[in-house]
Structure formats: structure tokens, C-alpha cells
Amino acid sequence: MFAETTGKPEIDRHKATAMVMRMFDNWQLSSEDRIALLGLAKENRTALSKYKRGEPIANSRDTLERLSHLFAIHKNLRLLYPQREVCYAWMRKPNGAFEGLSPVQIIDRYGFVGLLMVRSYLDRARGT
Structure with a gap:
């Protein structure tokens, strides 16, 4: 997913887009x-439609950092919950650690900070 161009790694945004859309489908x-997980404006369905069609995700620092955290969340879930149905449902289920809100609701409510909250919760659960 990463390519080397000018001495620093560059993400393959086409592959990253396909991966995150497939992950969202599984979830x-x-x-x-x-839209909430990608940090898009609530009314920005156009960008989401483009990503679903395979256009590369925006080349912004915020978006790429979000993807990095989302992929880390997914990795943590796969390691913590090897049963696919449990792993894929976790993001939508209410969680006592988040005052009864689902991880998706936490991210929607708190934005990037919510994303970090969910990731750090799973990192701690894995002992990393």
C-alpha cells in the first residue's frame, strides 16, 4: 500500500480507498x-460516492491519519475477536466503556478525538 518516490513513503490512495470501503462494508x-468515520461534512455524500466508485481518497493529512487509525482499529479488532461476526459488529454495538454509545457514535460525536479514544481503548485491550 506504500510506495517510495522521493525518499519518503507515499500511500497508494487507490488501494487505501478500496480497503477502507471494504472494511466499512464488513462493518x-x-x-x-x-461519512463520520472519514471526517467528512455530514452533507458531503458526493465524496463518499466517489470513494465507493473507486476514486482515490483525498490526499489530506487529516484523511490519511484517519485511515491509519481506522486500519489500526480494524487490526486490533481482528486480533481481539477472531470470530468475524463479533469483529465486524463491534463498531456498531453499544459499549459500556463509552457510556453505552457505540464506537461509531463516539467517533461521530467527538470527531478525531473520538477516533483516538476508540483506538486507544483497543490498543489497551491488546496490551500495546
């Missing part, structure tokens, strides 16, 4: 949830 997220 069975609504369009609104996908």
Missing part, C-alpha cells in the same frame, strides 16, 4: 457512519 456501516 455494515450506513453512509452517515462512513
Whole structure:
């Protein structure tokens, strides 16, 4: 997914987009949830539609950092919950650690900070 061009790694945004859309499909997220996790404006369905069609994700620092955290969350979930149905449902299920909100709701409510909250919760659960 990373390519080397000018001495520093560069992400293959086409592959990253395909991976995150497939991950969202597995998590069975609504369009609104996908928009929240990507940090898009609530009314920005156009960008989401482009990503679903295979256009590369935006080349912004915020978006690429979000992807990095989302992929880390997914990796943590796969390691913590090897049962696919449990792993893929976790993001949508209410969680006592988040005052009864689902991880998706936490990210929607708190934005990037919510994303970090979910990731750090899973990092701690894995002991990393």
C-alpha cells in the first residue's frame, strides 16, 4: 500500500480507498457512519460516492491519519475477536466503556478525538 518516490513513503490512495470501503462494508456501516468515520461534512455524500466508485481518497493529512487509525482499529479488532461476526459488529454495538454509545457514535460525536479514544481503548485491550 506504500510506495517510495522521493525518499519518503507515499500511500497508494487507490488501494487505501478500496480497503477502507471494504472494511466499512464488513462493518455494515450506513453512509452517515462512513461519512463520520472519514471526517467528512455530514452533507458531503458526493465524496463518499466517489470513494465507493473507486476514486482515490483525498490526499489530506487529516484523511490519511484517519485511515491509519481506522486500519489500526480494524487490526486490533481482528486480533481481539477472531470470530468475524463479533469483529465486524463491534463498531456498531453499544459499549459500556463509552457510556453505552457505540464506537461509531463516539467517533461521530467527538470527531478525531473520538477516533483516538476508540483506538486507544483497543490498543489497551491488546496490551500495546
